Amino acid sequence: MAIEFAERIRRIPSYPVASGYDLGADVAMLASNESSFGPLPEVVRAASGVLAGTNRYPDPSYWPLRSALSDRYGIAPERIALGNGSCDILLAAGEALLEPGAEVVYAWPAFSVYPLLPACTGARAIQVPLDSEDRHDLEAIAAEVTAATRLVLICNPNNPTSTSVGLDLLEAFLERVPRNVCVILDEAYCEFALALGDPYASVELLHRHQNLVLLRTFSKVYGLAGLRVGFALCPSEDFRAAVDQVRQPFYLSAAAHAAAVEALRHQDEVERRVTQTIAWRLELEDGIRDLRLWVAESDANFVWTVLPDEPGEDAVVSGLRERGVLVRAGRSLGREGALRVTVGTAEENRRFLAALGELVPSA
Ligand SMILES: Cc1ncc(COP(=O)(O)O)c(C=O)c1O
DSSP: OOOOOOTHHHHSOOOOOOOOTTSOSSOEEOSSOOOSSOOOHHHHHHHHHTGGGTTSOOOTTOHHHHHHHHHHHTOOGGGEEEESSHHHHHHHHHHHHOOTTOEEEEEESOOTTTTHHHHHHTOEEEEEEOOTTSOOOHHHHHHTOOTTEEEEEEESSOTTTOOOOOHHHHHHHHHHSOTTSEEEEEOTTGGGOTTTOOTTHHHHHHHHOTTEEEEEESSSTTOOTTTOOEEEEOSSHHHHHHHHHTSOSOOSOHHHHHHHHHHTTOHHHHHHHHHHHHHHHHHHHHHHHHTTOOBOOOOSSEEEEEOOTTTOHHHHHHHHHHTTEEOEEGGGGTOTTEEEEEOOOHHHHHHHHHHHHHHSTTO
């Protein structure tokens, strides 16, 4: 007899994880929107420095990171949630807010983890199509908010389409959403968004909207994807307590915690990397346009393009893979016939463009 699983296991979609880790070093890893820069030596030293003490659990208050983030964003440490990546906080928010009978509203395609929240909790998912420019349609999202809505997820800039919506539109949207409905603004890529300007600007919205959560991560701009650290600036201590209540106490490893604290001390280098990444993004976008393909207006560290019907998405993705370039196929992200490509180094981007040019030569 086979083991019987909970019914929800059949409902929960598998997150489309990247493959290609077995392909060796000579591969352009452009599938997961990671940073192409390695961690700073100081960050590596800080993480290594705690390893000798790992017979002990970490301090579960994670006070050094909470207070460093508090100083940086001007939000009380009690209102800062930490997690094993921001996905950890996202899923915890689903557990804390959703249940059968409740609704969660989000745009689609958006971040592939969002459908897990309703599937894990039995809540109903309301997916709202993006507009014709592959941006969030905030009017249409607001129109879907009902008495059953507990949570709205806004991905800004949006993964996978790379587009962003301005803070003025977001503020107008927040005015329309009832105060009992939580809005999570997932800002995993906000530092790369020229259109959004200052990555601090959305923090201002927290002072005016008591139902808003800003979700951020160390995985992208800080280059710590492998260590898994995310954080949320919460509207209240109650929200932070609720997401902590549904999780194990030691969600951050001591090494991840130490690395994040150190990473925050090097903002000049972070800014330099952002500037470089944006310059590479512009080159990548130009290169794709030179192949006569449409590219969404990117505000992130990745680009989103639509492929011609021939030779088709599968052939392009596998052709790129054969040429040592890993990207993410649109089908796995909610839109068949598209491609999401992380901005790599200049050399990786050239390699991608050369390979794409061979695969869609007549485009
Ligand atoms: C929009 C968005 N939010 C959140 C995350 C999760 O990041 P992490 O769990 O690594 O902090 C990602 C990762 O790709 C993302 O694209």
